[in-house]
Every structure is written in structure tokens, then in C-alpha cells.
Amino acid sequence: MSLKERILKVLEENRDQFVSGQELAERLNVSRTAVWKAVKKLKQEGHEITASTNSGYRLEYLSDILSEPGIRLYLSSKNKELPIFIYDQAESTNSLAKKLAAEGAQNGSLVVAEEQSKGRGRMGRSFYSPSGTGLYMSMILSVHEELASALFTTIYAAVAVCRVINRLAGREARIKWVNDILIDGKKVCGILTESISDFESGMVETVILGIGLNIKTEVFPDEIRDTADSLSVYHIPRNRFVAEIANEVLLLKQESRKIVIEEYKRRSMMLGREIEYLDKGCRRSGKVLDINDSGHLIVEGESGEITALMYGEVVVKKTGLYKE
Amino acid sequence: MEFKEIQELIKLIDNTGLTSFEMEKENFKISINKETNKIFSQEVVQQETPQYPKVIASPIVGTFYIAPAPGATPFVQPGSKVKKGQTVCIIEAMKLMNEIQADEDMEIIEVLVADGEMVEYGQPLFAGK
Numbered sequence: 001m002s003l004k005e006r007i008l009k010v011l012e013e014n015r016d017q018f019v020s021g022q023e024l025a026e027r028l029n030v031s032r033t034a035v036w037k038a039v040k041k042l043k044q045e046g047h048e049i050t051a052s053t054n055s056g057y058r059l060e061y062l063s064d065i066l067s068e069p070g071i072r073l074y075l076s077s078k079n080k081e082l083p084i085f086i087y088d089q090a091e092s093t094n095s096l097a098k099k100l101a102a103e104g105a106q107n108g109s110l111v112v113a114e115e116q117s118k119g120r121g122r123m124g125r126s127f128y129s130p131s132g133t134g135l136y137m138s139m140i141l142s143v144h145e146e147l148a149s150a151l152f153t154t155i156y157a158a159v160a161v162c163r164v165i166n167r168l169a170g171r172e173a174r175i176k177w178v179n180d181i182l183i184d185g186k187k188v189c190g191i192l193t194e195s196i197s198d199f200e201s202g203m204v205e206t207v208i209l210g211i212g213l214n215i216k217t218e219v220f221p222d223e224i225r226d227t228a229d230s231l232s233v234y235h236i237p238r239n240r241f242v243a244e245i246a247n248e249v250l251l252l253k254q255e256s257r258k259i260v261i262e263e264y265k266r267r268s269m270m271l272g273r274e275i276e277y278l279d280k281g282c283r284r285s286g287k288v289l290d291i292n293d294s295g296h297l298i299v300e301g302e303s304g305e306i307t308a309l310m311y312g313e314v315v316v317k318k319t320g321l322y323k324e
Numbered sequence: 325m326e327f328k329e330i331q332e333l334i335k336l337i338d339n340t341g342l343t344s345f346e347m348e349k350e351n352f353k354i355s356i357n358k359e360t361n362k363i364f365s366q367e368v369v370q371q372e373t374p375q376y377p378k379v380i381a382s383p384i385v386g387t388f389y390i391a392p393a394p395g396a397t398p399f400v401q402p403g404s405k406v407k408k409g410q411t412v413c414i415i416e417a418m419k420l421m422n423e424i425q426a427d428e429d430m431e432i433i434e435v436l437v438a439d440g441e442m443v444e445y446g447q448p449l450f451a452g453k
Contacts, residue, residue, distance in 0.1 A: 197422065
């Protein structure tokens with residue numbers, strides 16, 4: 001860790017409190033001038049640090065720049081050593097994560113960016129990812145599992161994000177099957193999972209779990225203005241969201257599938273809803289009866305036929321795509 | 325056997341690939357059966373597909389995509405020479421994008437499925453030689 005990061009670590013641990021230059025210098029075994037120079041660099045990077053001749057340095061309460069010490073502070077002891085890759089700007093964290101996975105990045109590696117220039121949703125749709133206001137992260141999960149089992153990753157992730165939103169923002173988020181997370185009928189989070197298989201064994205070796213969460217975004221482009229929203233949380237650093245989501249995903253991976261599906265159902269907004277869906281290329285209407293143990297949507301069609309959906313687009317009727 | 329032990333046993337078995345389990349000891353017998361989550365359609369689609377020297381079949385039920393994004397350059401097209409391990413398409417299920425790779429070197433003769441169409445388990449996607 002560079003001196004700059006070591007200083008940031010101490011300041012993160014004492015957020016909103018002064019740490020004297022003398023103490024920093026002694027703890028890190030460097031001169032006070034070296035501390036001063038490193039703090040100056042941190043400030044140039046955007047960290048809000050107040051310097052006072054008498055009291056020392058204070059990382060401000062609302063300072064919100066992604067950093068390795070900042071994320072690590074909130075990783076659970078089990079996850080403290082996870083590799084973290086931070087970028088000012090990325091085309092898409094999933095694309096970067098894929099590349100890193102191919103280069104051998106280890107299980108649980110976190111890839112985060114302040115901004116995505118080509119944030120991706122499903123099939124080439126974009127995810128609006130303006131600088132500094134949202135969380136754009138990807139996790140590299142080494143799995144070695146059957147495709148059938150890898151399909152659960154999206155479900156685990158959706159539950160993990162809902163838990164963290166509830167804990168940090170105090171809001172009840174609901175899941176629109178499979179991978180959108182809504183608050184009061186508006187989308188705050190999208191999840192994009194991609195799998196990489198070994199063609200010899202047919203097993204999924206790596207799952208790239210991409211999460212885009214609007215935290216402080218206030219202005220959205222016209223085409224999503226009515227359907228998108230953010231958590232409007234300003235006092236919790238995005239570093240903490242990154243760490244807590246990572247903790248939660250890795251924790252849920254240890255849980256039995258049944259328990260996770262139960263919670264997924266409880267947090268779903270789909271049960272009992274009238275929806276439109278595609279069945280073998282035909283647009284149909286129906287009512288959601290249940291979500292089964294595999295996460296499939298059980299739908300009763302207009303003529304009474306029951307279908308288990310496991311792919312394709314679903315539109316919640318009457319009140320529009322994302323309205324409750 | 326204590327109730328708690330049985331609970332633990334069930335949990336343990338639930339986390340394995342086992343579908344049934346039996347155990348007997350004095351005055352006690354337990355048998356557990358687990359319905360596995362069958363997500364793959366069991367019947368492989370029997371189509372009148374002409375015999376091609378080489379075929380890439382779908383490992384999963386889902387939606388077939390020939391390109392990484394709508395309007396983007398397709399992963400392969402007829403005439404493409406693909407190497408073993410090269411991505412040839414994406415199949416989506418449960419919003420998981422699965423890159424499907426060629427399991428051997430081949431030249432693609434024909435793409436057998438239209439972009440965005442649903443495919444069954446085992447359905448031939450590409451014909452090659």
C-alpha cells in the first residue's frame with residue numbers, strides 16, 4: 001500500500017474526526033511533510049479532507065470517492081483480503097471483470113468504477129452511469145458448477161442488494177423478475193450476470209455479476225425519467241455499499257437455495273400480478289401464481305394453461321413496466 | 325436420532341447432488357427423497373435436421389442471441405472458421421447471459437436458429453464441417 005493509501009486508511013477509520021499530522025507521521029513512520037504531501041494528493045483526487053494547523057486532518061462525513069481502504073474497512077473479516085480493482089472510468093465494469101477473470105483474477109474480486117461510459121444492461125441496452133453518484137460494480141465469482149446452478153446467481157444478487165438497501169437506506173426494495181430492483185415502482189438497480197463456461201467440461205467456471213445501483217443520481221435522461229430513481233442516500237459512502245453488497249452476496253452463496261428463494265419471493269413484486277409475456281414467440285397475457293424453487297415464474301395464461309417462465313421479457317400490465 | 329440431527333441431515337443432503345438417501349440403525353430407519361429442480365426440458369427436440377458433419381447444440385433452454393448486442397457484429401456467420409473454445413452465441417436464461425463456445429474447430433455452414441428465438445435443450449444451433 002502506498003503512503004497515500006495508508007493515510008487514507010487511517011482517515012477512513014476515523015471519518016469525521018481529526019487525526020493529527022504528528023500522529024499520522026508517527027504511526028506510518030514518515031515525516032510530517034510526507035504526510036502533508038500525500039494528503040494534498042488525496043485532496044486532488046477528490047477526497048474531502050479538511051486540514052487544520054491545530055487539529056490535523058479530517059476526512060469529511062460526505063466525502064465519497066471510491067477507494068481500496070474505504071471499501072476494505074467495511075468488508076467482513078472473512079472477505080478482508082478480496083482483490084479490489086478501482087477505475088475512474090470504465091466502459092463497463094462487467095467487460096473489465098471478464099478480462100480480469102481471463103487473466104486469472106481470484107474468486108470474489110471486486111471491480112468498481114466511478115463512472116461507466118458504456119454501462120450495459122441486457123442485450124445491449126445501456127445502464128445510465130454518471131460519475132460519482134451511483135455504484136457500478138462487478139464481482140468475479142469462480143464457481144465450477146452446472147449451468148442450472150449458475151442461473152441462481154441473479155437471484156442471490158437481487159436478494160443481497162435488497163438486504164443492503166434495507167440496511168443502509170432503510171427502504172423496502174422490491175424485485176421485478178428476474179433482475180430489476182424497484183422502490184415505489186421505480187427502478188433503482190439493475191443486475192447483469194454473465195457466465196463463462198469451460199467448453200471441455202460444459203461447466204460454468206466463472207460468473208460475472210454486474211450491479212448498477214443509483215445512490216445519489218438526481219437527474220436522469222428523458223427516456224428513463226419516469227421509470228428510474230435513486231436511493232437518495234448521501235451520508236453513506238459508496239465504498240460501504242460496495243463492501244456490504246459483496247459481503248452479502250458471498251454470505252448468501254453459503255445459504256441453502258430454498259431459504260434464498262423464499263426471501264426472493266417475499267421481496268418480489270410479481271405475485272398475483274397481471275403480466276404480458278412471450279411464450280414460444282407469441283405474446284400472451286396471464287397472471288403470476290408463484291415463483292418456484294428454481295426461480296421460474298409460474299404463470300396462468302388466459303385459457304388456464306400454466307407455464308413456467310425461465311427466460312424472456314415480462315411486462316407488468318396496466319400500470320406499465322416498472323410501476324407497482 | 326434427535327430431531328435436530330435429522331434436520332441437519334436433511335440440510336446436508338439438500339446441499340449435495342444426492343436425490344435419495346436411506347439409513348438404518350437399531351429401531352430406526354430414515355429415507356429421504358429429493359425432487360431435483362429439473363430446469364432442462366427432458367426431451368431433446370427431435371427435428372428433421374439434415375445430417376451435418378458437425379453440430380453445436382444448445383446446452384440449455386433459453387433465448388438465442390447471435391451477437392453481443394442488437395445490431396452488433398454477429399459472433400459467427402456462415403463461412404466463419406471457428407476455433408475450439410471460441411464464443412459462437414449467447415443463450416439467456418434467468419437473465420444470465422451464457423456465452424456458448426464451440427467444442428471443436430469447424431467452419432460454420434449454417435446458423436440454424438434466428439436471433440432472439442427460444443431454443444430447447446439439445447437443439448442444434450449451428451451446422452458446421
